[in-house]
Amino acid sequence: MTYKILPAATRFTPAVGDEDLKREKARARELRRSAWWKRRIAAGCCHYCGRQVGSRRLSMDHVVPLIRGGQSRRGNVVPACKACNNKKKSLLPVEWEEYLTTLAEREEA
Numbered sequence: 001m002t003y004k005i006l007p008a009a010t011r012f013t014p015a016v017g018d019e020d021l022k023r024e025k026a027r028a029r030e031l032r033r034s035a036w037w038k039r040r041i042a043a044g045c046c047h048y049c050g051r052q053v054g055s056r057r058l059s060m061d062h063v064v065p066l067i068r069g070g071q072s073r074r075g076n077v078v079p080a081c082k083a084c085n086n087k088k089k090s091l092l093p094v095e096w097e098e099y100l101t102t103l104a105e106r107e108e109a
């Protein structure tokens with residue numbers, strides 16, 4: 001069996017149907033109730049900016065958005081503060097990458 005290498009532009013944009021979205025959203029709800037997630041947010045830290053905002057102000061963010069074929073599973077969800085969450089939604093994926101890079105650089109400085 002051979003694997004076709006897809007161009008970068010299409011690799012992360014598979015067709016996502018309504019049924020897929022529904023299923024993944026239901027999975028996200030379940031994941032949010034899990035002991036694993038409660039442990040994840042217990043420290044109250046945002047995965048992206050590292051700010052301590054308290055567990056109640058963290059929401060579940062899909063690293064690869066559901067609409068882009070991301071799934072509701074442990075490897076793809078992180079706790080994010082409201083500011084980061086909103087920022088991520090308003091930016092293009094490439095712009096979001098740039099934002100994360102500036103955060104990382106700020107930490108090093």
Ligand SMILES: [Zn+2]
Nearest residue numbers: 046049081084
């Ligand atoms: Zn944040």
